[in-house]
Amino acid sequence: MSIQTNLKQIQNTIPSNVTLVAVSKTKPIELLQEVYNAGQRVFGENKIQEMSEKHDAMPKDVEWHMIGHVQRNKVKYMAPFVSLIHAVDNLKLLKEINKQAKKNSRVIKCLLQLKIASEDSKFGMLEPELKTLLQSEELKNLEHIKIAGLMGMATFTDNQNQITKEFEYLKSTFETLRNYKSENCNLETLSMGMSGDYKIAISCGSTMVRIGSSIFGARTYNK
Numbered sequence: 001m002s003i004q005t006n007l008k009q010i011q012n013t014i015p016s017n018v019t020l021v022a023v024s025k026t027k028p029i030e031l032l033q034e035v036y037n038a039g040q041r042v043f044g045e046n047k048i049q050e051m052s053e054k055h056d057a058m059p060k061d062v063e064w065h066m067i068g069h070v071q072r073n074k075v076k077y078m079a080p081f082v083s084l085i086h087a088v089d090n091l092k093l094l095k096e097i098n099k100q101a102k103k104n105s106r107v108i109k110c111l112l113q114l115k116i117a118s119e120d121s122k123f124g125m126l127e128p129e130l131k132t133l134l135q136s137e138e139l140k141n142l143e144h145i146k147i148a149g150l151m152g153m154a155t156f157t158d159n160q161n162q163i164t165k166e167f168e169y170l171k172s173t174f175e176t177l178r179n180y181k182s183e184n185c186n187l188e189t190l191s192m193g194m195s196g197d198y199k200i201a202i203s204c205g206s207t208m209v210r211i212g213s214s215i216f217g218a219r220t221y222n223k
Contacts (some may be wrong), residue, residue: 023045
């Protein structure tokens with residue numbers, strides 16, 4: 001099937017209140033342009049240099065999401081244009097994002113990552129760490145970021161019960177932490193679910209899904 005057909009089928013399964021992020025990492029510009037021409041405007045990348053190159057090449061109404069693990073020394077390269085940074089898991093990174101956003105006269109939205117998977121390889125904070133961060137004065141003093149929600153990645157497994165429990169835990173934590181509001185924190189976005197589990201994620205309350213291979217097809221080359 002064509003990319004446009006793939007995109008249309010996925011759009012038909014996603015409620016209107018859920019944002020679709022087309023995960024375009026490693027994919028060439030011409031494929032992104034196909035998806036853009038079919039109406040998609042939100043794209044997710046996991047490498048800052050690659051995202052910057054695509055930002056320069058693509059139309060300027062694209063909303064770019066950084067979905068990968070972020071190195072602090074590379075934040076400056078995406079600060080002028082990135083719309084949302086998904087996987088923020090420590091205060092030092094938030095401070096660097098704030099610093100670079102200030103240099104660009106911007107406020108950058110961020111999602112805090114909660115560790116919900118059983119695998120050690122997954123990044124993220126534990127729930128007590130999240131609570132401490134959201135209550136800290138240091139966070140409240142960062143005027144050029146906005147904590148817009150939470151995100152998490154489920155265990156890579158065929159066990160749908162386990163995936164469901166992990167998403168339900170993230171949703172429950174999200175609802176609990178929504179009480180922590182400040183000038184730069186208002187938890188409205190819950191980003192969970194990818195190509196293999198986004199339907200489960202939506203049933204558990206996700207408001208943003210990150211889908212790549214189901215749109216673009218399996219990765220065909222490495223960059």
